[in-house]
Amino acid sequence: MARILLSGPDVTELERTAVAEAFDSGWIAPLGPAVDAFESAMADRVGRRCAVALASGTSALHLGLLAWGIGPGDVVPTSTMTFAATANAITYTGATPYFVDSDPETGQMDPDLLARAIDRLHVEGRRVPAVVPVDLLGRCADYTRIVEIAHRAGARVLADSAESLGAVHAGIPAGKHGDAAIFSFNGNKVMTTSGGGMYLTDDEDAAARVRHLATQAREPAVHYEHRDIGYNYRLSNLLAAMGIAQLSRLDGMVERRRARREAYARIVAEMPGVEVFQRVGDADDNCWLTALVVDPEATALDAAGLSAVLTAAGIESRPLWKPMHRQPVFAGFPALVNGVSEGLFRTGLTLPSGSALTEAECRLIDATLVDALAERAAAPRWEEAAP
Numbered sequence: 353m354a355r356i357l358l359s360g361p362d363v364t365e366l367e368r369t370a371v372a373e374a375f376d377s378g379w380i381a382p383l384g385p386a387v388d389a390f391e392s393a394m395a396d397r398v399g400r401r402c403a404v405a406l407a408s409g410t411s412a413l414h415l416g417l418l419a420w421g422i423g424p425g426d427v428v429p430t431s432t433m434t435f436a437a438t439a440n441a442i443t444y445t446g447a448t449p450y451f452v453d454s455d456p457e458t459g460q461m462d463p464d465l466l467a468r469a470i471d472r473l474h475v476e477g478r479r480v481p482a483v484v485p486v487d488l489l490g491r492c493a494d495y496t497r498i499v500e501i502a503h504r505a506g507a508r509v510l511a512d513s514a515e516s517l518g519a520v521h522a523g524i525p526a527g528k529h530g531d532a533a534i535f536s537f538n539g540n541k542v543m544t545t546s547g548g549g550m551y552l553t554d555d556e557d558a559a560a561r562v563r564h565l566a567t568q569a570r571e572p573a574v575h576y577e578h579r580d581i582g583y584n585y586r587l588s589n590l591l592a593a594m595g596i597a598q599l600s601r602l603d604g605m606v607e608r609r610r611a612r613r614e615a616y617a618r619i620v621a622e623m624p625g626v627e628v629f630q631r632v633g634d635a636d637d638n639c640w641l642t643a644l645v646v647d648p649e650a651t652a653l654d655a656a657g658l659s660a661v662l663t664a665a666g667i668e669s670r671p672l673w674k675p676m677h678r679q680p681v682f683a684g685f686p687a688l689v690n691g692v693s694e695g696l697f698r699t700g701l702t703l704p705s706g707s708a709l710t711e712a713e714c715r716l717i718d719a720t721l722v723d724a725l726a727e728r729a730a731a732p733r734w735e736e737a738a739p
């Protein structure tokens with residue numbers, strides 16, 4: 353049996369047919385009817401006025417910041433608990449990422465720390481024109497507080513919702529929070545175009561600016577006039593066709609991810625020291641990835657030990673994101689930390705969560721987990737084993 357992946361693509365005959373039809377239509381370019389239709393379907397789904405389909409979530413973050421004029425000299429607070437793409441995109445603009453640590457329950461950007469970070473930066477005379485909170489593992493960040501704090505401080509909010517399409521916070525869908533938001537359609541996300549992204553906003557000028565920058569900043573002149581440095585960041589029409597098909601299946605895919613989380617929750621329910629991460633209040637999450645948090649004090653088998661058992665059975669697992677302030681490449685950037693992300697990095701383990709997992713794969717994962725956790729419960733702890 354092939355290795356069981358954390359979050360493999362979930363594609364069917366529907367996607368294959370959609371791509372073939374786009375191919376046959378002759379629109380084999382980063383524009384065409386499927387791109388337009390995908391953009392309006394996503395805008396409708398999320399309730400945004402504008403959507404721009406792009407080559408990746410990273411390019412959407414990059415252009416979203418550029419559209420607001422973010423650049424050298426600016427400081428952009430962001431979550432330290434994230435994938436590197438968020439911080440990478442901030443550095444592409446020449447701005448400085450400022451890493452903000454996490455709420456212990458959710459792992460999301462801690463709003464109180466954000467407020468302190470912005471105050472501190474303002475006292476130092478720094479410009480803080482934007483904040484980029486991240487929706488961790490498919491749960492929306494605490495936008496109710498973050499947007500209020502950011503706006504009061506004169507900063508706009510670009511929501512990195514790469515992982516959270518289909519999630520809801522305070523009755524508002526992911527992608528609708530903040531002044532603008534981005535999604536990723538990478539192969540491992542809730543839905544995929546194999547690679548792709550989307551920028552969403554209600555600000556028509558910002559959306560037009562993103563569209564312009566994404567198409568090499570061509571001015572409307574037959575000879576290609578250019579006033580700005582542009583990028584080649586648009587999504588292929590073939591991939592947009594796949595996106596439309598995936599979006600029609602999104603709710604079903606989220607339901608299957610949720611069922612996986614429920615299965616993990618049942619398995620660890622009786623295991624002291626092991627919990628499903630972000631379990632409390634997860635009814636509106638899209639359950640993109642389910643992780644366990646393993647308390648090393650309470651267990652003979654820690655997260656790394658559990659990971660080794662799963663690997664031996666051909667099952668992929670991975671620690672939660674290594675915090676950005678601990679990454680060698682970002683070590684020189686400022687941060688406001690409280691130890692929470694470090695702790696989650698040590699104790700968290702992400703489990704296979706994809707909607708394309710087969711029943712046989714789920715049975716193997718569950719049986720391996722049950723065995724590993726039962727053995728762990730039976731194993732004497734160090735103090736007890738000592739003479």
Ligand SMILES: *Cc1c(COP(=O)(O)O)cnc(C)c1O
Nearest residue numbers: 408409410435437514536537538
């Ligand atoms: C996947 C991801 C991205 C990047 O998206 P790509 O489409 O791979 O460029 C950005 N931010 C977060 C939080 C992600 O998980």
